[in-house]
Structure formats: C-alpha cells, structure tokens
Amino acid sequence: MSPSRDAQKPAASSSQFRLRAGIGNDLHRLVTGRKLILGGVRIPFEKGPVGHSDGDVLAHAVCDALLGAAALGDIGRHFPNTSARWKNAPSLLFLRRVRQLLAAAGCTIVNIDVTVGLERPKLASHIPRITRRVAVALGLKPDQVSVKAKSGEGLDAVGRGEAIRADAVALIQVRRP
C-alpha cells in the first residue's frame, strides 16, 4: 500500500470507532471416510476431520477469532458440541450466526486472515472458492478475507497427515457508544 497524504491526519472515523483484534485456532483428527470441508467447500480427499459438526477447522478458527475480537466468548459457548442441534451442522451456519452476533454488538469486520495446516491434499486450487464462500457468509468482500495453506513438513500430527488445523486472526471495528 502506498503512503497517502492523509496518513498524517487522524482517520475521520477514529473517534467513532475503535479497533479490536481476535485470534482463533482449531485442530481436528483426520480419519478415512469423513468429508473434508474447508470454508464450506468440499475438498476431494480420502480423509476428513472427526467432529460433532462438519469439522470445518477453517470456519471454526474464524468464528473464534471474530468472537474473541468482540469479547463474545467462543464457539463452544455458542454452538456446544453436546447439543444435538449442531450434530453434523454445516459450519457456514456458524459463520453466519457469528456475523449476526457481531452486528448486534455494533461490530464491523475489517479483515480476516487464516492459515490452514494440512499435509495433503494441496489446497492452492481451492483457495479462491474457499475465500469467496467465507466472504459471502460473513457479508464481506473477497479482499477482506485471506486464506493460506501450509504443510507440516512431515512433523507433528499435521505433518504426519493425522490432523488438520487452522489459525485465524480477525480485526473488527466497534462503534463507540
């Protein structure tokens, strides 16, 4: 981004909004015969995450980052895995619900950044679709959502192909009362 002349001046909105950051992560075991879904997109692969819902680590990490930024608790509080209501639930539903919770609290999402840790398969070709899906669920433009993938270099549970993880950061604006 090139520096603008306006960069010297305080942003017009700085007195009306404050920025808050949140972090989220998720880890699921991968087993044969489960569907692999990331950001609501089905990825063809022989393994998928074990989970009460669809095990969408990307959506879960993003939900926690957003809830954390707004200090609204965590995904377990809003979507308990003891509830039959969320059994095999599509996690895009969680993203849409979190969007509503934030809106009700006067929060606007600035951007999301998420890294998926997965040994196989390669995600590069799926990332544009995942990005669009997450952006639509959250009411954002695609350039407000960044999705990256990283392999585990053969190390730890991700590297051995036994697990999938996601780490997310969210920035939000909160309207001052």
Ligand code: MG
């Ligand atoms: Mg999860």
